[in-house]
Amino acid sequence: MDTNLPGLNTSSNAQAKLEQYRPHLRITELGKVASIGDGIVWVEGLPSAAMDEIILFENGGEAQVFHLGKDRIGAILLNQRDSLIAGASAQLTGRRLDIGVGNEFLGRVIDPLGNPLDGLPVPTFSRRRSLEVSSPPIPSREFVARPLISGVKMIDTMIPIGKGQRQLIIGDAGTGKSSLALDTIIAQKGRDVLCVYVLISQKRSSVVATIETLRQAGVLDITCVVVAEATTTPGLKFLAPFAGCTLAEEWMWSGRDVLVVYDDLTTHARAYRELSLLLRRPPGREAYPGDIFYLHSRLLERSTALASKFGGGSMTALPIVETEQGEIAAYIPTNLISITDGQIYLDTGLYARGFLPAIDITRSVSRIGGKAQVPAIKTEAGRMKLDYLQFLELEVFTRFGARLEAGVEAKIKRGRLLRELLKQDRLSPLTPEQHMAWLIAFNDSKFDPQTQPLATLQKLLSRVSKQNMAMTATREAWLHLIEQDLQEAQHEPAS
Numbered sequence: 001m002d003t004n005l006p007g008l009n010t011s012s013n014a015q016a017k018l019e020q021y022r023p024h025l026r027i028t029e030l031g032k033v034a035s036i037g038d039g040i041v042w043v044e045g046l047p048s049a050a051m052d053e054i055i056l057f058e059n060g061g062e063a064q065v066f067h068l069g070k071d072r073i074g075a076i077l078l079n080q081r082d083s084l085i086a087g088a089s090a091q092l093t094g095r096r097l098d099i100g101v102g103n104e105f106l107g108r109v110i111d112p113l114g115n116p117l118d119g120l121p122v123p124t125f126s127r128r129r130s131l132e133v134s135s136p137p138i139p140s141r142e143f144v145a146r147p148l149i150s151g152v153k154m155i156d157t158m159i160p161i162g163k164g165q166r167q168l169i170i171g172d173a174g175t176g177k178s179s180l181a182l183d184t185i186i187a188q189k190g191r192d193v194l195c196v197y198v199l200i201s202q203k204r205s206s207v208v209a210t211i212e213t214l215r216q217a218g219v220l221d222i223t224c225v226v227v228a229e230a231t232t233t234p235g236l237k238f239l240a241p242f243a244g245c246t247l248a249e250e251w252m253w254s255g256r257d258v259l260v261v262y263d264d265l266t267t268h269a270r271a272y273r274e275l276s277l278l279l280r281r282p283p284g285r286e287a288y289p290g291d292i293f294y295l296h297s298r299l300l301e302r303s304t305a306l307a308s309k310f311g312g313g314s315m316t317a318l319p320i321v322e323t324e325q326g327e328i329a330a331y332i333p334t335n336l337i338s339i340t341d342g343q344i345y346l347d348t349g350l351y352a353r354g355f356l357p358a359i360d361i362t363r364s365v366s367r368i369g370g371k372a373q374v375p376a377i378k379t380e381a382g383r384m385k386l387d388y389l390q391f392l393e394l395e396v397f398t399r400f401g402a403r404l405e406a407g408v409e410a411k412i413k414r415g416r417l418l419r420e421l422l423k424q425d426r427l428s429p430l431t432p433e434q435h436m437a438w439l440i441a442f443n444d445s446k447f448d449p450q451t452q453p454l455a456t457l458q459k460l461l462s463r464v465s466k467q468n469m470a471m472t473a474t475r476e477a478w479l480h481l482i483e484q485d486l487q488e489a490q491h492e493p494a495s
């Protein structure tokens with residue numbers, strides 16, 4: 001009987017190995033650059049290349065294998081160097097793409113390979129992570145059960161988001177999608193949530209404006225901004241969301257709550273289409289390559305809430321998708337709607353009429369966030385939402401100029417008041433306590449007799465923010481506080 005541990009060499013099997021040993025040549029393939037351009041490179045003579053493997057060129061440049069052809073391979077150039085020309089030698093590294101991760105990246109602006117774009121030194125990270133990993137297995141996951149406060153009245157009350165949820169922000173250009181995402185990041189201040197903001201294919205001016213907004217709101221030091229500018233190669237644009245996800249993943253697995261924004265996946269899909277067409281993959285629907293759905297689901301599946309056994313961290317994702325003329329049935333939007341746990345729909349009509357944020361409540365949904373909503377807010381918001389939806393239905397009748405019953409008239413009046421109250425400027429997130437206060441005040445018709453309900457709302461919110469009322473306090477206690485606040489607010493000059 002062989003009692004040896006496996007792998008332990010006894011003298012007899014060492015002997016056997018020796019007898020079998022034959023010296024042989026080690027062959028390394030030496031490839032050659034066939035052509036180069038548009039951020040991609042074609043290489044000949046590397047027949048054993050694997051998908052996603054890193055190729056190293058003689059000038060030190062690197063590329064990631066993206067397409068395996070019969071006699072040549074196509075790869076995405078990772079660093080642009082002018083010295084790389086056709087004929088240069090290339091070899092396989094056996095490595096996959098990875099980037100540095102960790103707290104050193106907080107407050108930093110980087111490109112998708114982790115290189116700093118903010119003029120500061122390279123972060124001194126101690127850990128690296130692979131850009132492409134499989135999503136957490138089901139047994140390591142937990143149901144989404146804790147709220148992620150966005151600070152936006154309409155979202156936190158009617159389309160609540162939970163930690164670990166994937167909520168799509170969808171709408172035409174210029175309807176306030178990025179603003180909503182920024183607001184949500186700003187609302188994380190002091191809430192022990194780290195943020196990653198991925199900006200794909202945006203102009204430098206808007207990138208700079210976004211970073212400045214984060215800095216001024218005091219949340220840049222809890223955020224890492226990953227940027228693939230409009231002028232960069234399609235390869236880097238394609239990698240950007242995966243880089244952001246990888247950074248977020250490191251924090252999630254170390255037990256932190258993370259919020260990651262992909263702004264936006266429409267341009268990401270376009271970059272992928274461009275890459276695929278350049279590398280001669282067959283185009284599918286709307287000329288996108290067939291695996292675009294798989295690409296985005298792979299990305300978004302990596303966001304989840306981990307079970308406490310695995311540290312209890314979470315990654316909430318807010319992917320953004322841009323539609324054209326409100327067309328949500330286009331290929332990329334329908335894909336993303338089906339991959340995510342709900343969507344926030346922004347409407348140009350509402351935007352044009354000045355109802356900001358321009359969220360169309362009838363077309364927005366949060367499939368799992370309700371379970372994570374703060375219970376007291378959930379109860380109050382339920383009543384308010386019912387009033388609002390009823391009003392939106394009834395309001396249609398007023399268009400025909402028909403005479404309405406007094407009861408209907410009253411409901412419409414109250415609905416119009418509610419719509420005013422739901423308006424919110426950008427960069428002014430509310431706390432859960434403030435949500436609670438305005439909801440109870442509205443449900444108890446405290447705004448109805450007011451001549452200037454919006455000014456009253458502002459006064460109430462600013463008072464509540466200083467009063468430290470517990471969310472768990474009884475409704476009577478809340479109502480008492482609100483009545484007192486409103487009473488005092490009457491004598492206060494408008495701010």
Ligand SMILES: Nc1ncnc2c1ncn2[C@@H]1O[C@H](COP(=O)(O)OP(=O)(O)O)[C@@H](O)[C@H]1O
Pocket residue numbers: 171172173174175176177178179180356357424425426
């Ligand atoms: N709640 C809001 N209140 C006032 N202005 C807003 C609000 N939300 C967005 N905006 C303005 O609308 C414009 C478009 O917003 P943006 O977030 O850039 O849209 P998108 O990302 O959908 O293209 C910006 O000028 C922004 O300042």
Ligand SMILES: [Mg+2]
Pocket residue numbers: 177178179263
């Ligand atoms: Mg935008």
